[in-house]
Amino acid sequence: MKYVIFGFSCVVLFFVFVFASSYYKGQQAEKFGFMAKENASIFVRDHSPTLGNDDAKVYLIEFMDPACETCAAFDPIVKLMMQSNPGKIKLVLRYAPFHEGADTFVKILEAAKKQGKYWETLDVMYKSQQYWASHGNPQPQRIWEFLPRAGLDIEKIKKDMNDPAIAKIIEQDMADAKTLNVRKTPGYFVNGKPLQTFGYRQLQQLVQSEITANYPN
Amino acid sequence: MRQLDQTYNTNWTILFLCWFLAALSTAGSLFFSHVMEFAPCILCWYQRICLFPLVLILAAGLFPLDKSVVKYSLPLAVVGWLTALYHTLLYSGIIPESIQPCSQGISCTEEYIDLFGFVTIPMLSLLSFSTIIALLTILNRRMSK
Numbered sequence: 001m002k003y004v005i006f007g008f009s010c011v012v013l014f015f016v017f018v019f020a021s022s023y024y025k026g027q028q029a030e031k032f033g034f035m036a037k038e039n040a041s042i043f044v045r046d047h048s049p050t051l052g053n054d055d056a057k058v059y060l061i062e063f064m065d066p067a068c069e070t071c072a073a074f075d076p077i078v079k080l081m082m083q084s085n086p087g088k089i090k091l092v093l094r095y096a097p098f099h100e101g102a103d104t105f106v107k108i109l110e111a112a113k114k115q116g117k118y119w120e121t122l123d124v125m126y127k128s129q130q131y132w133a134s135h136g137n138p139q140p141q142r143i144w145e146f147l148p149r150a151g152l153d154i155e156k157i158k159k160d161m162n163d164p165a166i167a168k169i170i171e172q173d174m175a176d177a178k179t180l181n182v183r184k185t186p187g188y189f190v191n192g193k194p195l196q197t198f199g200y201r202q203l204q205q206l207v208q209s210e211i212t213a214n215y216p217n
Numbered sequence: 218m219r220q221l222d223q224t225y226n227t228n229w230t231i232l233f234l235c236w237f238l239a240a241l242s243t244a245g246s247l248f249f250s251h252v253m254e255f256a257p258c259i260l261c262w263y264q265r266i267c268l269f270p271l272v273l274i275l276a277a278g279l280f281p282l283d284k285s286v287v288k289y290s291l292p293l294a295v296v297g298w299l300t301a302l303y304h305t306l307l308y309s310g311i312i313p314e315s316i317q318p319c320s321q322g323i324s325c326t327e328e329y330i331d332l333f334g335f336v337t338i339p340m341l342s343l344l345s346f347s348t349i350i351a352l353l354t355i356l357n358r359r360m361s362k
């Protein structure tokens with residue numbers, strides 16, 4: 001009898017937890033869906049760098065940090081999804097530089113944008129990340145060794161990156177990240193819908209469901 | 218004999234409630250960190266270190282009811298309670314924030330939930346540890362008779 005009471009309690013606790021989780025996630029999804037309709041600018045600001053067709057109906061919003069390994073790991077997956085669905089996906093990058101000192105890297109990126117080398121620079125950053133952003137031994141100054149590979153005018157970068165307008169952009173993105181409850185990177189939203197459980201497959205599924213919904217043929 | 222059986226059952230129920238409370242608190246704590254994605258601060262972690270093992274120790278003491286379970290679980294509960302008390306005082310501003318021990322990243326005083334206008338996470342923890350200690354103390358009295 002006592003074993004039954006105990007076992008039953010365990011099962012009840014487990015199911016309450018699972019039920020509460022799915023209820024909470026559902027509520028969050030509803031809330032963000034509403035925000036996406038009412039206040040689209042929380043997701044996409046005028047300053048936000050975008051990649052892909054302007055007429056795309058699927059907006060993939062990624063809150064990222066150039067020093068985040070998972071962001072680097074997801075980059076090829078995202079690019080692949082865009083390639084296999086040409087013209088349907090528009091990638092919007094938002095900054096959430098949670099790693100210590102990561103806003104410096106964001107500033108470099110924004111300065112590279114002025115030279116028209118934004119995506120090239122990001123690519124170089126992701127590929128060389130292990131050398132300057134390793135968790136055990138971060139050596140942020142080493143990033144400068146790799147930047148010339150993107151074909152950048154380094155002197156100009158050093159001058160442009162201190163533009164107060166860039167600091168404002170980071171501030172705005174961090175504020176939006178807070179509003180949208182992004183606490184980890186990468187944080188994904190597809191047409192305003194948050195990625196509920198994290199993973200490659202889950203992101204692909206979410207994107208695919210939005211593609212199917214927006215391109216019925 | 219009947220009397221003895223009844224005492225045994227009551228003691229078992231008290232310990233069971235104690236375990237249930239610890240398990241419920243653990244589930245709640247995991248809900249906050251994994252579902253709502255609140256990052257636990259240092260003080261939260263100290264309380265979790267005391268709380269999570271209680272679920273296993275108390276469960277082990279239930280089958281069969283072990284008199285020494287109080288001896289092993291009370292120290293954890295007391296340390297958890299003290300940390301929760303400190304955390305609650307810090308949270309409510311009675312202890313100034315300047316002496317808080319947590320560093321970069323997650324603040325121990327950032328308010329995440331505010332149920333009914335006054336219930337906070339450290340307060341839930343304090344309440345849970347207090348009840349567990351009370352139940353264990355009652356059990357101890359009853360069993361040492």
